[in-house]
Amino acid sequence: MTSAITSTPLAPVAASADKRIDGYLRIDTVRKEFDGFVAVDDVSIDIRQGEIFALLGASGCGKSTLLRCLAGFEKPTSGRIVLAGQDLTALPPYERPVNMMFQSYALFPHMTVEQNIAFGLKQDRKPKEEIVRRVEEMLALVQMGKYAKRKPHQLSGGQQQRVALARSLAKGPKLLLLDEPMGALDKKLRSQMQLELVSIIEKAGVTCVMVTHDQEEAMTMAGRIAIMESGRIRQIGTPDEIYEQPNSRYTAEFIGSVNLFDGKIDQDEKDFVTIACPALPDPIHVAHGVTGYSGMEVAFALRPEKVQISKQEPAAPHNKAQGVIEDIAYFGSHSVYHIRLARGMKVLCNFVNQQRWASEGFTWNDAVWVSWGDLEGVVLTS
Amino acid sequence: MSALTGGWRRFLPAPRWALISVPYFWLLLFFLIPFLIALKISFAKAAIAMPPFTDVLYWVDGFPVLKLRGENYLFLLGDSIYLNAYLSSLWIAVVATLLCLAIGYPMAYAISRLPASSRNFALLLVILPSWTSFLIRIYAWIGILKPNGLVNNFLLNLGLIDAPIKMLHTPFAVYIGIVYAYLPFMVLPLYTNLVKHDHRLLEAAADLGAKPWQSFLKVTLPLSKAGIIAGCMLVAIPVVGEFVIPEMLGGPDTLMIGRVLWQEFFNNRDWPVASAVAMAMLAILIVPIVIFHRAQAREMEGKLT
Numbered sequence: 001m002t003s004a005i006t007s008t009p010l011a012p013v014a015a016s017a018d019k020r021i022d023g024y025l026r027i028d029t030v031r032k033e034f035d036g037f038v039a040v041d042d043v044s045i046d047i048r049q050g051e052i053f054a055l056l057g058a059s060g061c062g063k064s065t066l067l068r069c070l071a072g073f074e075k076p077t078s079g080r081i082v083l084a085g086q087d088l089t090a091l092p093p094y095e096r097p098v099n100m101m102f103q104s105y106a107l108f109p110h111m112t113v114e115q116n117i118a119f120g121l122k123q124d125r126k127p128k129e130e131i132v133r134r135v136e137e138m139l140a141l142v143q144m145g146k147y148a149k150r151k152p153h154q155l156s157g158g159q160q161q162r163v164a165l166a167r168s169l170a171k172g173p174k175l176l177l178l179d180e181p182m183g184a185l186d187k188k189l190r191s192q193m194q195l196e197l198v199s200i201i202e203k204a205g206v207t208c209v210m211v212t213h214d215q216e217e218a219m220t221m222a223g224r225i226a227i228m229e230s231g232r233i234r235q236i237g238t239p240d241e242i243y244e245q246p247n248s249r250y251t252a253e254f255i256g257s258v259n260l261f262d263g264k265i266d267q268d269e270k271d272f273v274t275i276a277c278p279a280l281p282d283p284i285h286v287a288h289g290v291t292g293y294s295g296m297e298v299a300f301a302l303r304p305e306k307v308q309i310s311k312q313e314p315a316a317p318h319n320k321a322q323g324v325i326e327d328i329a330y331f332g333s334h335s336v337y338h339i340r341l342a343r344g345m346k347v348l349c350n351f352v353n354q355q356r357w358a359s360e361g362f363t364w365n366d367a368v369w370v371s372w373g374d375l376e377g378v379v380l381t382s
Numbered sequence: 383m384s385a386l387t388g389g390w391r392r393f394l395p396a397p398r399w400a401l402i403s404v405p406y407f408w409l410l411l412f413f414l415i416p417f418l419i420a421l422k423i424s425f426a427k428a429a430i431a432m433p434p435f436t437d438v439l440y441w442v443d444g445f446p447v448l449k450l451r452g453e454n455y456l457f458l459l460g461d462s463i464y465l466n467a468y469l470s471s472l473w474i475a476v477v478a479t480l481l482c483l484a485i486g487y488p489m490a491y492a493i494s495r496l497p498a499s500s501r502n503f504a505l506l507l508v509i510l511p512s513w514t515s516f517l518i519r520i521y522a523w524i525g526i527l528k529p530n531g532l533v534n535n536f537l538l539n540l541g542l543i544d545a546p547i548k549m550l551h552t553p554f555a556v557y558i559g560i561v562y563a564y565l566p567f568m569v570l571p572l573y574t575n576l577v578k579h580d581h582r583l584l585e586a587a588a589d590l591g592a593k594p595w596q597s598f599l600k601v602t603l604p605l606s607k608a609g610i611i612a613g614c615m616l617v618a619i620p621v622v623g624e625f626v627i628p629e630m631l632g633g634p635d636t637l638m639i640g641r642v643l644w645q646e647f648f649n650n651r652d653w654p655v656a657s658a659v660a661m662a663m664l665a666i667l668i669v670p671i672v673i674f675h676r677a678q679a680r681e682m683e684g685k686l687t
Contacts (some may be wrong), residue, residue: 073585093588106586110604119600120590171590 024049024207025070025175030079032065039065041231042079049084052201052208054222056215058254062231063211064179070209071100071177084174094123099173103180105164107152113139113163114148120171138166141200158189165197169204176201178210182217194220215255219243227251243303248382252301259307259347260380261300268294273379275300279345285318287374292381299380305350306376309337309362310369320371323347325364335359339370417664424657425450435653454658464642464659468666471639474553474628475621478560479568482617483610485561486568490609491602493569494576505573508566520559520630527555527631551633559627564620568613575609576602608677615674619667639663 025047032040040062047053055063068074070081072093081088088096099120107116117138121131139145142162152160161181168176181197182190198221201208212218218225219239227234227242227250235242235251246252249260261284263277273290274283275298284300292298314320326346327338337349347370353359362368426435439448458464493504511519526532529546537543549555579602587597625640632638639659646656 071585071589073588093585094591094593098589100586100589102582102586104582106580106582108583108586108601119587119592123591123596167590 022046022048024084025209026080026082027066027070028080028082030066030069030076030081032062032069032074033077038231040069040076043228043231043233045226045233045236047207047209049207050205051223052198052210052221054218054225055209055211055228056218056225057213057228059213061228063213063228066228067100067177067179067209067211070175071098072096097171097174098177099168099171099175100177100179101161101164101168101181103183105152105160105184107160107164107167109152112149112151113144113155116152116163117167117170119167124171134170138170141169141203142166157185158193161185161193161197165200169200169206173206176204176206176208178208180212181210181221182212182214190217191220197221227254229254244378246301246378246380249299249301249380252299252378252380257304257348259302259304261302261345263298263300265290265292265294265296265298268292268296272374275379279341279343280321281342282318282320284377285374286377286379290379290381292379296381300377301380302372302377303350304336304348305334305352306372307347307349308371309339309349309351310371311361311366313369314371316371319374320369321347322367322369325362325366325368328359328362328364330359335362337362337368339368341370420657420660423653424454424661425452426654427451427453428652428654433653434651451654454654455662457655458658458662463637464639464662467637467639467642468662470637471622471624471663472666474556474560474638475618475624478557478564478621479614479618481557481561482565482568483614486565486572486613487610489565490569490572490576493573494579501577505570508569512566516563517626520563520627523555523559523562523631524550527558550631551636553632553636555631556628556636559631560621560624563627564617567616567620571612571616572606572609575606575612579605608680611674611677615670618670619674622667623663 023046025045027043027045027047029042029044030040031038031042043062043066045053055066057063065074069076070088072088072091072095076089079089083097086097088098108119111119114135117135118131121134126134135148136145139148142165144159144162144166147155147159147163152163155163161184178197182193185193194217210218210222222239224236224238225242226236229250234254235247237245242251243255246255246258252258252260261275261277261279263275263279263284266274266276266283268290270289272288273286273292275286276283277300286300290298308314321341323339323341325337326340329336329338332353334350334352337351339347339349341347349370351359351362422438423435426438428434429436436449438450439446441447489508493501493508496504524531527549528534529548529550531550533549534543534546538546583601583605584597587601588594592600623640623643624638625644628636628638628641629644632641643656643659643663646652646659650656
């Protein structure tokens with residue numbers, strides 16, 4: 001790597017967002033097989049410069065293998081990885097302008113915080129003064145200056161994480177990889193470190209790919225998310241796109257909770273469709289057109305917080321059903337009602353407790369109406 | 383614990399003290415007391431008696447008299463054979479230890495990198511020879527190294543040499559014997575250390591730009607320091623006092639302190655000088671033993687936190 005350390009911008013990149021290069025990192029039909037088992041199945045992703053991109057999926061979906069391909073620990077069976085115009089596919093990890101923050105940090109136990117951060121710089125044979133300056137800069141960035149002479153085992157989990165991040169940023173990599181960044185932290189520290197990590201990464205202005213199985217973490221930290229399943233990408237989008245506009249039953253069910261109504265398209269008009277659904281007495285009315293045909297099997301996905309609950313029958317002509325409250329989960333800020341519809345299907349409804357004691361309005365075995373707006377659900381064709 | 387049961391139990395030693403006292407009692411009985419006896423004898427004078435030395439502590443007119451003679455130690459300093467034997471023993475121990483390290487480290491490293499299922503088998507192969515008597519195994523080397531032994535016959539038959547090479551009763555044979563016999567003591571502590579290494583540290587080093595050999599020098603080697611020290615001590619300390627191998631494989635000129643000790647004790651029947659030789663050897667060995675224990679203590683310290 002020839003790029004000088006000093007050239008790494010520490011100023012926020014967000015200001016120059018419009019100048020970001022599209023396809024800064026190109027993952028081009030990358031495939032990885034282990035003894036006939038396909039871990040990564042022809043995945044292609046374009047990642048923009050300066051963005052934080054999350055690979056999200058359950059364990060065994062191939063996200064970690066893909067990350068290891070980016071780092072160079074695994075060699076793709078086929079496909080190419082191109083970073084800023086440079087083909088990395090055949091390069092060993094020690095020749096890639098890529099650095100990784102490992103899941104359990106992998107700090108060198110026999111070295112101090114300082115020495116850990118300086119490791120990569122010494123590998124590049126940088127002049128001594130430059131190394132000292134850069135290490136100080138990194139310590140300041142992660143606010144660990146006081147702990148420079150400590151050994152890793154003398155630090156808390158959160159502090160170790162900062163050191164690991166500083167070490168992976170020290171060389172000014174073109175690409176930063178985070179492997180389950182919050183995996184080793186307890187729950188309370190997580191939410192705090194998530195935002196802190198993002199602000200440090202944005203300050204350093206580095207393009208970042210992270211791997212996580214925790215959707216909350218992905219949605220908090222990443223600008224875009226790729227949902228992976230069985231080695232394939234199911235959907236790529238911003239957190240709100242993925243939540244509000246899932247493209248398949250899999251992503252709808254994987255992210256958050258969802259009510260899925262199976263049915264067939266009944267009327268297929270230009271500006272509305274109706275879906276005949278065996279679980280509901282009347283067809284679902286959707287106030288936009290879909291690419292489909294009459295009689296096509298679809299699923300209607302409706303997030304629980306989009307479901308209204310009431311004692312009286314709603315005034316709207318459609319998108320309502322009667323049921324009985326079977327279970328209540330009280331979370332303080334909101335309650336989740338499990339409502340058994342007359343035809344047997346169970347619907348989840350999130351009810352925000354906007355007024356104090358509002359949750360007392362509904363109780364077990366109450367007969368209620370559920371309803372939803374005609375733009376609040378998503379018609380899934382796969 | 384209720385007040386009733388706690389009342390009288392308080393006067394009994396705690397169970398852990400009972401556990402610790404057993405090995406300590408063992409060491410006291412079979413190490414400290416013999417040591418004190420040998421120490422006592424080293425201050426006596428050889429005599430034609432039973433046992434063959436003068437009393438150190440005796441009674442005169444009802445009063446105990448302690449008579450310590452330093453002449454045995456002065457004698458050791460006076461005759462250069464003892465100093466040479468000590469130096470030559472240390473030299474042989476150092477060279478043999480380095481040879482063991484050079485052979486044992488790659489072995490231990492390779493075994494620690496094997497799949498977990500085959501590691502134990504590989505270790506078994508390292509330990510297996512010691513299921514045979516040490517004496518027999520060293521004796522077998524005579525058959526391999528002697529002028530009409532396996533190696534010479536093999537080379538003669540191939541026509542690579544015209545006359546047998548003299549290998550037996552040379553320093554070369556002594557090194558072969560020592561390295562052969564003590565290699566497991568190097569491999570086992572090194573393996574125990576290396577197998578615990580986290581492979582992700584090597585990935586981290588590679589990720590930060592270290593080539594495989596640099597990762598080895600900067601990560602694996604420093605982290606295996608405790609194993610290297612343990613292995614070296616386990617080899618070097620007993621080798622200094624080694625008697626059987628130089629006696630059987632070495633020539634008459636192979637000078638080692640264990641042999642000198644044997645000769646003083648059995649051939650000259652000078653127990654006081656033999657005891658003084660042993661005490662001096664112990665004094666020399668204490669330095670590396672202390673280093674060993676400090677290194678071990680440091681490693682333990684690092685683990686606890």
